[in-house]
Amino acid sequence: MAGRGGWSGETTKGPAFAALDLGTNNCRLLVARPTASGFRVIDAFSRVVRLGEGLAQSGRLGEDAIQRTLDALRVCAQKIRRRAVVRSRNVATDACRRASNCEDFLGRVRSETGIDLEIITSGEEARLALAGCLPLLQGGEPRAFVFDIGGGSTELIWIDLGGDDNGGGPRILGTYSLPVGVVNVAERHGCDRIGAKAYERLVREIESMLVDFEADHRIRDEIDLGAVQMLGTSGTVTTLASISQGLPRYDRALVDGSFLERDAVLAINARLADSSHAERVDMPCIGRDRADLVVAGAAILDAIWRTWPVGRLRVADRGLREGILLNLMSERRTPCSAAVN
Numbered sequence: 001m002a003g004r005g006g007w008s009g010e011t012t013k014g015p016a017f018a019a020l021d022l023g024t025n026n027c028r029l030l031v032a033r034p035t036a037s038g039f040r041v042i043d044a045f046s047r048v049v050r051l052g053e054g055l056a057q058s059g060r061l062g063e064d065a066i067q068r069t070l071d072a073l074r075v076c077a078q079k080i081r082r083r084a085v086v087r088s089r090n091v092a093t094d095a096c097r098r099a100s101n102c103e104d105f106l107g108r109v110r111s112e113t114g115i116d117l118e119i120i121t122s123g124e125e126a127r128l129a130l131a132g133c134l135p136l137l138q139g140g141e142p143r144a145f146v147f148d149i150g151g152g153s154t155e156l157i158w159i160d161l162g163g164d165d166n167g168g169g170p171r172i173l174g175t176y177s178l179p180v181g182v183v184n185v186a187e188r189h190g191c192d193r194i195g196a197k198a199y200e201r202l203v204r205e206i207e208s209m210l211v212d213f214e215a216d217h218r219i220r221d222e223i224d225l226g227a228v229q230m231l232g233t234s235g236t237v238t239t240l241a242s243i244s245q246g247l248p249r250y251d252r253a254l255v256d257g258s259f260l261e262r263d264a265v266l267a268i269n270a271r272l273a274d275s276s277h278a279e280r281v282d283m284p285c286i287g288r289d290r291a292d293l294v295v296a297g298a299a300i301l302d303a304i305w306r307t308w309p310v311g312r313l314r315v316a317d318r319g320l321r322e323g324i325l326l327n328l329m330s331e332r333r334t335p336c337s338a339a340v341n
Helices: 063-082 094-098 102-113 122-136 182-189 196-208 209-216 219-224 236-246 263-272 277-281 288-290 295-307 320-329
Strands: 014-022 028-033 039-048 085-092 143-149 154-160 171-178 228-231 259-262 312-316
Touching: 014 063, 014 320, 028 320, 039 063, 039 320, 063 085, 085 094, 085 320, 094 102, 122 143, 122 154, 122 171, 122 228, 122 312, 122 320, 143 219, 143 236, 143 295, 154 209, 154 295, 171 209, 182 196, 182 295, 196 263, 196 295, 209 219, 219 228, 228 236, 228 288, 236 259, 236 263, 236 295, 236 312, 259 263, 263 295, 263 312, 277 288, 288 320
Parallel strands: 014 085, 143 228, 228 312
Antiparallel strands: 014 028, 028 039, 143 154, 154 171, 259 312
8 A cells, every 4th residue: 555654565766764763662664765645664673672571670772672672773774775765753652752862872872773763752753653543534523532552651632633623633632641651551460361350350451541531632522423533553453453352463455444343342452451472472463472462451451442442442553653754755855864873
């Protein structure tokens, strides 16, 4: 699929741009060239690095996590150079926002890989994720609720799709960075069989953190009027979409833009919570990388869906990186900066 947020094969024309997203759990890179309607991806990289491992307890990035991340960033740097990228934006999110030794880490990244990482705020993270997902927010509902379940936090965005009075496009009505993600929840509650009662307590705990955002924006009132569409972008929702479709292995073409029905997903979540770590490892589209995190993500999704019971959820395998690329390409008439020193 080409176009806005498009993924497709090689194209040899035009400059190459790169977007690197270093999160609490993953290191991801996209390299793309602009097209008439958006961009075409020419290279990509994703690796689980667990940068935020142990961060909730120590307040610091651990040496093993730093080494895993540096290894991944070296691969990213090689790809950026090989593709002759003319402009990149390399962002770090929640783990680096929280870590007391983040400045030392950024210095090591710069000296050992040539990559300058930029720590972005949760608000900027939400804005970029929305820019990447916007093509999937279509239909008659005038409001949208978008969320991104990350490793260390979950970003919530409440949007008026009608825009301002001057026809300026979608308008963000509110954002909230929920201080829970799949890594810190899994570390606190364990990754083996959690069981129905413990899972219910976990969901209620997360649900209690959403009360103030609902009180500020009264989103349920709009849901009751049938005026809200919901979209999720994260490994949690793409994994659940794969399970719901019964896929033997992950297939982005079948997942991105698909829909999840609330009742069906709640049943899947209950089954996951009652499964052991070993059983989840053996499940298609979960595997070893996600077996210890998927229940934590399911609990966060359950809490969101209980608070805002939209009947179905649009699934996005796109977000922050795509938003970065679109922004970079819209500015491509400005002087280009070096991608990697």
